[in-house]
Amino acid sequence: MKHIKTLNNANLKNSAAKGGCGECQASCQSACKTSCTVANQKCEK
C-alpha cells in the first residue's frame, strides 16, 4: 500500500476466541498499584 503502513497483525479478535485462560499476571501486581494499563502485560501462552 502506498498510503498506509500497518504496524501489527491486528489479531485481537483471534485472541478472544482462544483466550481467557486466566494464567497471566494481574496488571496491578507488576508495577503500578495505582493505575491501570493492561496492554503492557504478557500472555502466558
Place this chain on the structure above:
Amino acid sequence: MIHKYYLNGFYIVLDVHSGGVHVVDAVIYDLLDFVAPPFSQELFEKACAALSDKYTSEQLLEAYEEIKELTEAGVLFSADDYEKFADMMVSAPIKSMCLHVAHDCNLRCKYCFASTGDFGAGRKLLDAETGKKAIDFLLTHSKGRKNLELDFFGGEPLMNMPVIKEVVSYARSKEKEYNKNFRFTVTTNGILLDDEITDYLNREMYNIVLSIDGRKEVNDRMRPTVNQKGSYDVILPKFKNLVDKRGDGQYYVRGTFTKYNLDFAADVLHLNEVGFDQVSVEPVVADPKFDYALTEEDLPRVFEEYEKLAKAMIEKKKKGEGFNFFHFMIDLDQGPCAIKRLRGCGCGNEYVAVTPDGDVYPCHQFVGMEQFKMGSVFDNSINQEMKDDFARANVYTKEECKNCWAKFYCSGGCNANNYQYAGDIRKSFKLSCEMEKKRLECAIMMKAALAADDAE
C-alpha cells in the same frame, strides 16, 4: 470504531476492535473525516469536493481504495463483537494476592494513600500464622490456576522481614502438593535493604518494585523519613546495589509525580541516568483538596510532558540507550488476549488484598473501607455477591468505556480510583482516563517512530 491522531510528525489510525495500528499519510488522515462504511459514491464525492484544494483526484481515489481494502480485510472499521464475551464475565478463581505484611512505615511520604502506612487503622505487623492462613486461602480459592502471585506490600514490608521469609518458605513447601507456581513480588522503599536482604529478595522475588520519585529534591520533598530528612541519599545506593546484583530478574524503580513536579519527564530520565533501565513514574492518587493533587487544569502540562518524554526516549533508543517506561510499554502483537483486556486488573475477583488482621479486601486501595471487607483468611470466607459484582465490572458494563477507543489498552481503569472519585466502581474517573489516553497515544507513536527508523 477508529481513533486517529497526529503526533510528532505521524498520522496514526487505530482500529479499536481488531487492534490494528496503521501509520497513514495526510490524504488518508483527512479522507477518514468523510468516509466510513457503508461506503458510497456520494460520501466520496463530498470528500473530494472538500479536499480538492489539498490533494489531486488521483491521490484521493487511490487513498479511498486503500481504505476500502483495509476495511474488507477486517482491520479498519471492524465490528464490535466482544459484548458476547463480556456477558460471560463471571466470577473467576482468586490467583493474585496483595499481602499487607506491615501496616507501618519508616517513611512519611506526604501523598501516602495508606495514611503513613497504617491505613488509618493503627500500626500493626502481620504475624506468621495469619500469613500462612493467607497462603492457604490463596491455595484453595485459586482452584485450577497454576500461576499464583503474591505481592508483599505495606506500609513498608521489609519492617517485617522474618514473616516474609516464613510465608515464602511455607508457600514453597505447598507448591508441589497443590501443583502451583508462586511468583512473589515486593514493593519497598528501600530504607532497610542490606546485603543479606538484597540477596534474599533477588533470589526469591519474581519482581521487585523499588519506590523512588526521581531527582533528589523531588524525592526528598515528598518522601521524607520519620525525622523529616530526605530519603534519596539513603535509598539510591541500596537500589543500585540490588539492581546490579539482580541480573536479568524483573524489577521497576517506581515513582509518583504530583503537581509539585509537573516536569516529571526529567525525573524519569534522571532515574535512567543514574542507572535504572526499568522505570515507572505514575500520577499521584489524591484528593483534590491537597496542594500536590493533580487536577484537570494540569492536563495540558502533563500531556506536554509525556510527549517530551516519548521524544527523548525515541532518541535514546536510536542511540542504543533505550530503556523501559512502564506506561509506554505496549506489545502490539503478543500482548494479553481480548478476554483479559475486557476487565483489566481483576480486583475483587481474581485479585484481593489481605490485611495484618487477615481481612480480605478487593485490593490494597480498598483496605480500610469497612464496606468493602469481603472475607477473612481465618474462616476461608469470601463474599460471593461482592466478588460477582467485581467480576462483572468490565469495559462493556462501564458506560464511558464501552465507546472509548482506549478500552482494550486500559481495560476499564482502576476500580478503586473510580470508587474514590465518582462513588461507583463502574464510573470512570476522567482525569485518569485522559492521562491514560495520552500515554497510549505516545506509546503507539513511539512504535511508529521506531518502525520508520528501522525502515530507513
